[in-house]
Amino acid sequence: MDSVNDTSRFLMQATLGANQQLIDSVAETGIETWLQQQLNQPVARSDTFESSTRDIWQYFRGELVKTYGEAAINGDGNDPALPYKWYFHMAWWHHTLTSNEDLLRQRVAQALSEILVISDNSSLELDSVAMANYYDLLYNHAFGNYNDLLYAVSMHPCMGVYLSHMNNEKADPARHIHPDENYAREIMQLFSIGLYELNPDGSRKQNINGEDIPTYDNTDIKALARVFTGLRAQTYQYEWTTSFWDASNNGFAVSFDDGVDKTYKRIPFVNMIQPMVVDENYHDREPKQLLNGWINLAGGQSGAEEVQTVVNRLVAHPSTAPFIAKHLINQLVTSNPSPAYVQAVAEKFGTTGNLKATVEEILTYPLRNTVASVKFASATSSNGKTIQSQKLKSPLLRVTQTLRAFNASNQSGFMWMIGDDVQDSLSQHPFSSPTVFNFYKPDFVPHGLLEKAKLVAPEFELHTSATSIAWVNVMYYWFFGDYYPAVSTVISSEPNVFNVPELDPDKLQNNTQDKIQPDFSRELELAADPTKHDQLIDDMSLLLTGKTNLKIKDFIKDAFKDYNDNPLWVVQTIAFMLTISPEFTVLEA
Numbered sequence: 001m002d003s004v005n006d007t008s009r010f011l012m013q014a015t016l017g018a019n020q021q022l023i024d025s026v027a028e029t030g031i032e033t034w035l036q037q038q039l040n041q042p043v044a045r046s047d048t049f050e051s052s053t054r055d056i057w058q059y060f061r062g063e064l065v066k067t068y069g070e071a072a073i074n075g076d077g078n079d080p081a082l083p084y085k086w087y088f089h090m091a092w093w094h095h096t097l098t099s100n101e102d103l104l105r106q107r108v109a110q111a112l113s114e115i116l117v118i119s120d121n122s123s124l125e126l127d128s129v130a131m132a133n134y135y136d137l138l139y140n141h142a143f144g145n146y147n148d149l150l151y152a153v154s155m156h157p158c159m160g161v162y163l164s165h166m167n168n169e170k171a172d173p174a175r176h177i178h179p180d181e182n183y184a185r186e187i188m189q190l191f192s193i194g195l196y197e198l199n200p201d202g203s204r205k206q207n208i209n210g211e212d213i214p215t216y217d218n219t220d221i222k223a224l225a226r227v228f229t230g231l232r233a234q235t236y237q238y239e240w241t242t243s244f245w246d247a248s249n250n251g252f253a254v255s256f257d258d259g260v261d262k263t264y265k266r267i268p269f270v271n272m273i274q275p276m277v278v279d280e281n282y283h284d285r286e287p288k289q290l291l292n293g294w295i296n297l298a299g300g301q302s303g304a305e306e307v308q309t310v311v312n313r314l315v316a317h318p319s320t321a322p323f324i325a326k327h328l329i330n331q332l333v334t335s336n337p338s339p340a341y342v343q344a345v346a347e348k349f350g351t352t353g354n355l356k357a358t359v360e361e362i363l364t365y366p367l368r369n370t371v372a373s374v375k376f377a378s379a380t381s382s383n384g385k386t387i388q389s390q391k392l393k394s395p396l397l398r399v400t401q402t403l404r405a406f407n408a409s410n411q412s413g414f415m416w417m418i419g420d421d422v423q424d425s426l427s428q429h430p431f432s433s434p435t436v437f438n439f440y441k442p443d444f445v446p447h448g449l450l451e452k453a454k455l456v457a458p459e460f461e462l463h464t465s466a467t468s469i470a471w472v473n474v475m476y477y478w479f480f481g482d483y484y485p486a487v488s489t490v491i492s493s494e495p496n497v498f499n500v501p502e503l504d505p506d507k508l509q510n511n512t513q514d515k516i517q518p519d520f521s522r523e524l525e526l527a528a529d530p531t532k533h534d535q536l537i538d539d540m541s542l543l544l545t546g547k548t549n550l551k552i553k554d555f556i557k558d559a560f561k562d563y564n565d566n567p568l569w570v571v572q573t574i575a576f577m578l579t580i581s582p583e584f585t586v587l588e589a
Contacts, residue, residue: 146353
């Protein structure tokens with residue numbers, strides 16, 4: 001049996017949030033036993049993110065039709081009721097807050113979404129069903145091979161739209177056409193080999209002059225851009241027949257020269273679910289060489305074959321394993337992993353990107369080894385093991401961990417959070433990053449002690465003066481204002497808005513059935529007895545921080561000393577004080 005302290009901290013790395021029941025269960029069965037169960041659990045979901053998102057969209061579409069009639073929403077002179085971004089938000093939050101069987105897979109999929117980035121800060125906001133399908137890729141491949149995942153990502157219409165290699169044509173100088181280089185650049189810089197050649201431990205290789213060695217140059221980008229030519233959506237697919245769109249177009253194969261205006265070769269007129277295909281007439285079939293010969297394409301191959309070969313070679317490149325290993329460690333455990341930690345994980349990643357072995361090593365290595373490159377701050381766990389302050393939790397993780405810790409739910413059973421209120425306050429939401437570089441740069445460090453210690457702290461790029469105050473305010477609104485994130489199951493009440501769900505949090509908070517509430521029943525029972533307040537603080541502290549007997553314990557007690565006879569106020573105060581504390585916001589390993 002593992003200690004509940006160690007188990008609580010482990011589950012902060014391995015899940016999007018744990019309640020007391022899960023902590024006790026995993027402590028009883030053992031961390032590594034639970035980990036193996038999660039890693040070996042097959043993907044067997046009928047409610048995929050795609051199907052859930054589609055169902056939610058169709059529910060709202062049905063409500064809109066009943067209220068306004070289809071003519072008001074079909075795009076014939078109106079803004080159509082497309083599957084806007086909120087429907088994926090709703091499906092993601094519902095699954096995250098209600099599913100308890102696939103916790104590790106959920107966590108890894110979310111981590112991958114911040115590496116293989118697409119965003120609804122683009123035209124993708126018009127097709128949340130497609131974005132949900134892309135999320136299913138991350139979810140389904142979370143314990144598979146990275147080369148399979150990267151190929152699927154490269155051929156997915158969402159990535160094709162987001163990084164603009166959909167409808168990419170081979171060079172035609174007479175028409176002033178040159179291959180789009182966007183995806184060619186980012187698949188190297190962000191999704192595989194990175195900017196600089198790496199040693200197996202993640203440190204940068206250097207030339208004889210002591211200079212970092214770039215992994216690629218502009219010549220490589222241009223050569224690789226030629227690989228991603230000729231890609232297009234499979235078929236046309238628009239929801240309605242209108243004055244500008246005939247139903248016969250739907251299901252018709254898309255072609256570069258089919259006579260249909262190029263405006264209709266993108267969202268929302270094409271199938272964004274099926275993988276892109278290659279029109280060989282527009283694919284560059286000439287030989288290509290890049291990365292100092294690491295990739296050699298003889299020419300004459302199909303576009304799909306070239307993409308597969310390129311992906312396999314990029315994943316097998318010596319820099320990819322430490323590059324992706326370090327990114328995943330950063331997401332799950334620590335911002336400053338030791339070289340030995342990176343190398344151990346990179347070895348498991350291998351030349352095909354064994355994600356199952358990679359995730360296992362990431363999460364078990366800290367159980368036996370020191371993981372930080374520099375000991376900046378430390379404490380001692382219940383078993384005497386030294387633990388180091390490792391990383392700032394992102395706002396998203398703080399939100400999911402808090403809601404799951406207290407079993408947040410509502411009467412309707414539909415945890416369809418719109419997500420806008422979270423994003424507006426805290427500047428983060430799944431699939432809503434401002435750029436392909438995610439919400440924060442991996443090498444970001446704020447000025448001060450961390451910088452002097454030569455550490456990085458990526459999430460601090462989101463922890464600005466505005467968002468840090470916003471976090472305190474949000475927790476205050478939650479626990480003292482009973483103003484939890486907004487859930488929507490009703491259509492917009494704004495005049496002349498006929499195409500979206502209700503998005504106004506103030507209006508949604510009045511819907512009793514949908515209003516989110518934490519389950520404080522266990523905590524209230526202890527709070528009713530002032531002699532058990534010390535135990536209550538320790539129990540809630542264990543749940544949220546993985547530790548008991550915090551240094552701030554006396555401050556917490558002092559904050560509610562005049563309200564000892566009000567159990568709810570006591571619980572609210574403890575929850576508030578803990579969730580705004582460094583002990584909660586900093587993840588330790």
